[in-house]
Amino acid sequence: MVDDVWTVALTVGGYLLLMIWVGAAAARRSWTPEGFYLAGRALGPVVLTATLVATILGASSTLGMAGLGYSEGLTGAWWLLSGSLGLLVLSVFFAEKVRGAACYTLPELLGERYDPRVRSAASALVLVSWVGIIAAQIVAAGKLLGVLFGPWQEIFMVASAVVFVGYTALGGQRSIVKTDTVQILILLLGLLVVGWRALHLAGPEILAGQSFPTSDGRGGVDVAILVLLVGSTYIAGPDIYSRLFSAKDPKTARRSALAAALLLVPLAFIITGIGITARTLFPEIGPEEALPVLMAETLSPLAMGIAAAALLSALISSADTTLLTATSIFSLDLFRRARPESSDRTMMIVSRGGTVLIGAVALLSALRLPEIIATLLSAYTVFAGGLIVPLVAGFWREKLRLTSDGALAALIGGGGTALLFGAKMPLLGMAASAFILFFVSWLSPQSRRDIRG
Known part of the structure; x- marks a missing residue:
């Protein structure tokens, strides 16, 4: 727990209030299913790239990647580099095809390629697994704030969930892309603050002796398996597809996927480098504590508040997209197929109610049923x-x-x-x-x- 807790708390609290305001402001235009789920299919390249990167940089790509840097060194960067390679393949071969299909969800795309049975099976599978991913992001947010403010993780988990569930239910995709654009700027600023401070304390020579692209702990075969396994999920991810469906045209989808792939490369090395310096400065901590401990122990209260808001933005920006993806599958692939005569008004009620319901189930899993996650x-x-x-x-x-x-x-x-x-x-x-x-x-x-x- 930090000494000047009020400065950090006010900074983080201000960030959460800003997200609520930005999300609520964007909700004014989300009165149709297409506006709610796909932001009117009008996203340009800058906003689409920003929201793609914000979606990708969740708990595994921040806390987890810093932990990999802490435990194995620079080869931990392959986690996000694998995603970058997957996005590159998606951009070159599939992005225009995905946007050209003019679907709402990945299961709908599968249904068009095959038949309703495949669509239903995919819907059930993605919906269940995505609830677990939302819950994992909520748990990560609670742990992060718990390191900074004390042992009230459950309260922090509820507060974080209320924020992103609230603005997602209000504005859907429009709220998410607006908040993601702000969040990625905060995240980049926070990573630069933490990275610069850590490198200053540990010394730049700490990175000179690192082994890459392979190491004793991760050989060539291990790297190849990681690239295939992680990279493939970026080629066919429901959350990433929800972004491509929202692009204003197929070329924008392709260019934005390419731009996001390129942006992930330096971020992979920055986040992993932070973990490497944390191991030098705090060799007694657990790997996934690297980022929050580095923040709490080395930054001024104001800088730590910015860094905490940045890391929290990474978790929330992934959680809101995952939540909307699950909601769209619940509403469009399951409810609307069961009730095809439903009006747009009914669908909006179901969509917003489904967002709250799925968010509540994920929060309950995170709070009381961690073994279910x-x-x-x-x-x-x-x-x-x-x-x-x-x-x-x-x-x-x-x-x-x-x-x-x-x-x-x-x-x-x-x-x-x-x-x-x-x-x-x-x-x-x-x-x-x-x-x-x-x-x-x-x-x-x-x-x-x-x-x-």
């Missing part, structure tokens, strides 16, 4: 193992002679393989998904007509 997050492993191959291959479905039965079998078989064996063989799920997709598809008669919906 691990179970929910395991569904993300199933998502990666089961959905990525059918989704990517689906862009060339006719040429590859893929069927809906093959896609559904790949989702279930690849996801189940990832769930059972992913801890020891992280790529086995995707390999099984690919094999099942082509095997089942090519066994099906070519004359078979896929169900469309």
Whole structure:
């Protein structure tokens, strides 16, 4: 806990109030489903790039990456560099196709490529796993503020959740992209403040002896596995696709994905470098405590307030996008398909109510049922193992002679393989998904007509 707690508290409190104000102001134009979920499909390259980067820089890319730098050195940067490579592939090969599909959600895109069964299975899987990701961001926010202000993590978790659930329910995508634009500027400022101070104390020579691109702790095979596993989730991430669907045109989607990929490269080394310096200055702490302890022990109260707001912005900017992604799937892929006659007014009520409901479930999981979070997050492993191959291959479905039965079998078989064996063989799920997709598809008669919906 810091000495001048009031200066830090006022800075962080001011940041949270600013986010509420920015989000509420943007909500005035979100009165239709397209405005609520996709910001009217009008995002330009600067705003789209900013919100993509803000979405990506969550708990794993800040607290987790600094922890990797603390524990293994500069090769920890491969976590975010893998994402950068995935975004690069997305930009070159898929971004224009994704935006050109004019869908609202990733499961809807899968449904168009295959059939309603695949859409429903993908919807259920993403919805469950995304609740776990929201809960994980809430827990991370509580731990961060707990380091700074004392052992009231539950109160901090509730406060953080109320802020991002509130402005997301009010304005949807419009509120998120506006707050993300502010948050990424705060985040960059905070990382520069912490990075400069840490490097000043530890000395720039601390980075000179670091091994890269491989090290004793992470060899070439380990790097390749990380690039394939993490990078693939950036090629087919529901939260990233929600951004591309919001672009004003396909070229903007492609250019913004490319710009975000390039911006992640220096950020990967900055965040990892912060973790490396923390290990030199505080060798007795846990790896994921590197960023908050470095802030609490080395910065002035005002600088620490800025850094705390920056790190909190990273967590919140990922949580709000994940929340809206889950809400869109709940409302559009599940509710609207069950009630296709629903008016826009009804859909807006369901959307805002669904946002609050999903946010509350995630908060409850974070507060009282932490063991459930691990179970929910395991569904993300199933998502990666089961959905990525059918989704990517689906862009060339006719040429590859893929069927809906093959896609559904790949989702279930690849996801189940990832769930059972992913801890020891992280790529086995995707390999099984690919094999099942082509095997089942090519066994099906070519004359078979896929169900469309």
